[in-house]
Amino acid sequence: MLTKRIIPCLDIKDGRTVKGVNFVSLRDAGDPVELAARYAQEGADELVFLDISASEEKRKTLAKMVRDVARAIDIPFTVGGGISAVDDVAILLDNGADKVSVNSSAVRRPELISELAQRFGTQCIVVAIDAKQLENEWVVHLVGGKLPTDRKLFEWAKEAVDRGAGELLFTSMDHDGTKQGFANAALKKLSETVSVPIIASGGAGDMTHFVDTFAHGNADAALAASVFHFKEIGIPDLKTYLRQHKIPVR
C-alpha cells in the first residue's frame, strides 16, 4: 500500500541550515548534510531544502550542498528557493537533487513550469504555493506571504498541474507558525481539484495534526520544520502514532 510521507523541511542560507536546531548530539547543527542524514536515519520519507540565500555565490554553494547531501543520504529530496530558469534546475538535478520546487517565478511566468516539465519530466517538478484567505477567498501570495497576487489558489493549482507540475506543496500562510494544525478544508478541496500528490505545509504543532491532515485533508505528505528541528515531535514516535491511527506509513 502506498504510504503517507513525512517531510522535514530545512531552510538553507549560504550552504548552512538556519534557525536554531535542537539536536544536541549533532557535531554541527548548522551542517545540512549531517542533519539530513539524521532525518533519513530516523525514518523521514523525503526532505525539502529551501534556499533563502541571496548572495552572488548562491548557485555554486547550493550545488555543492546538493551534491554533498545526495552523496550522504538514500531518500529522495527536493530543492527550492529562488529557482527561475531551466539552467538553475539542470545544475541541481545534475548534482543529485530528485526534485525541484518553484514558487514565485512560476507565478510571475507560468510558462516556466511547462518548460521544466518538458525538459526534465513532470515527476521532478514541484510547484509550491503560498496562500492565505482574504475575504473568504484563498489568494496566492509571494515573498513568504507578504505580497498578494491576483491569483486564486484553486485556479492556480489547476493551471500549474495542467502545465506539468508533478506535485503541489501548499502552505497556508494563515496556519504557518500557529501550531494549530494544517489547512485541511483547503487541502481537501485541492485534492479534489487536481490529481497529483499534495504536500500539506503550515500549522504542524502536535501529532494529532498529522493524523487530521491525512485523514481529513486528503494530504499525501505532510511537511514541517520547527516541530522536528526542536525535537517537539520525533519522527519514529510520529510514525508509530500514525500507524496506531490507521494511517499507512513506512
Add this chain to the structure above:
Amino acid sequence: MNVVIIDYGAGNIQSIRFALERLGATATLSHDAVEIKKATHVIFPGVGEASSAMEKLQATGLDTLIPTLTQPVLGICLGMQLMCNHSEEGNTKGLGVFNTDVVRFKTNLNVPHMGWNTVDGKEALFQGIPSNSHFYMVHSYYAKPNADVVGACTYAVPFAAALSKNNFYGTQFHPEKSGVVGATLLQNFLAL
C-alpha cells in the same frame, strides 16, 4: 568489479553512482559500447519521457547493444520500462528483453504514483529483504505483470515492481533512493 552506468542523457545518474559509492563500489559512466561490454555489471537508468529516451538510445546504437549483453544488467525506473516490448508513452517500441508492455495508470488515484509502496519480492535481488518492504517510486506508466515478475506491487492495479529474466533485471522503484532495503537490493545485484 567494474560497474558501468549507461550514460545516455536521460537519468539521475549521480544518485545511483553515490548509492554504489556508499556500498564501496565505484562506477564508471559511459555510453561507449566497448566500455559497457567490458563491465562486470551494467546499470541502465532513466527518468523522463520514454520515446525521447528511446531516440537517444537509437542515436548511439545502445538499443541494439543492451539486449545482447551477457553480464548482469539492471534497468531502473524508465530503464526497466524501456527493456519491455512496448511503451504507451509516446507509442514507443522497447528493447524487447522483458515480454510485456508498459501502459499508463488509468485510475481515480493520483498520477504519478509517487512515494513509498510495499513490494512483495523474491529470488536473488530480494535476498535478505523482508517481504512487503517499502521502496520509493515515482512513475505514471507501469509494466503489466508477466512471468518475469520477481517484485509485485499494487497501485489501483497489480504491476511489475521488479522483473528478472536470464541476466537481465529491472526495478520500477529507485533502489538508490529506497533507504536500507534499496541498498541491500543493489548489494544483491552487485553480488550476482
